[in-house]
Amino acid sequence: MKFRYHFQKVVDLKSNEKTQAEWMLSSAIGKLQTEEEHLMQLINDRNSLMDIIQSSAESCASASSLQELQRYAYHLDECISRKSSDVKHAQVNVQRNQTFLNGKVIDEKVWLGARDKAKIRFQQEMLLREQNDLDEMATVRFAAKAGRAN
Template identity: 85%
Template sequence: MKFRYHFQKVVDLKSNEKTQAEWMLSTAIGKLQTEEEHLLQLMNDKNELISVIQSATESTASVSSLQEMHRYVYHLDECITKKNTDVKHAQVNVQRNQTFLNGKMVDEKVWLEARDKAKSKFQQEMLLREQNDLDEMATVRFAAKTGRAI
């Protein structure tokens, strides 16, 4: 007789939910990495522009071009501020997805442990049945050898 767990579909569902939560977390981490890369690029652009402004200040650069570069630095500052907000939102999303995944992992573990307990109980019952069958066969043989009825 083979073990069949009555709630196997629930176990499968919990496993699928955990897998979906892993995908969601993976997507959130990818989004966070993208936002952080964009932020880093903006900061590098700003630092390069500041270097250009400093070089232009030392040389003979027109006031209008310096003003234009300063306006662009201001624009980059605004972009950096917005991107910092985006990064924080992405971090919150990663944390939320991590918490969600942890919950799904606990759910799956509970159901897997319940299935394992049921399987262990089934195996013990099967061993007990086999032992009882062997005991009965031994009793019948003994009775047949001694010529006594059971």
């Protein structure tokens, strides 16, 4: 007789939910990395621009070109501020997905544990039945030999 767990569909469902949570976390991490890369690019652009502004100021560039560069620096500052906010939101999303995944992992472990306990009980019952069958066969043989001996 083969072991069949009555709640196997629940175990499968919990496993699928965990897999989906892993995908969601992976997607959130990818989004966070993209946002962080974009933020770093903006910071690098601003640093390069500051070097250009400094060298332009030292080479006596026109006031209008310096003002234009300063406006662009201000624009980059705003972009950096918005992107920093996006990074923070992405970090929160990663944390939320990590927490969600942890819950799904625990859920799956509980159901797998229940299935394992049921399987152990089933195996013990099968061993007990087998032992009882062997004991009964030994008793029948003993009774048959005892009956012939009389």
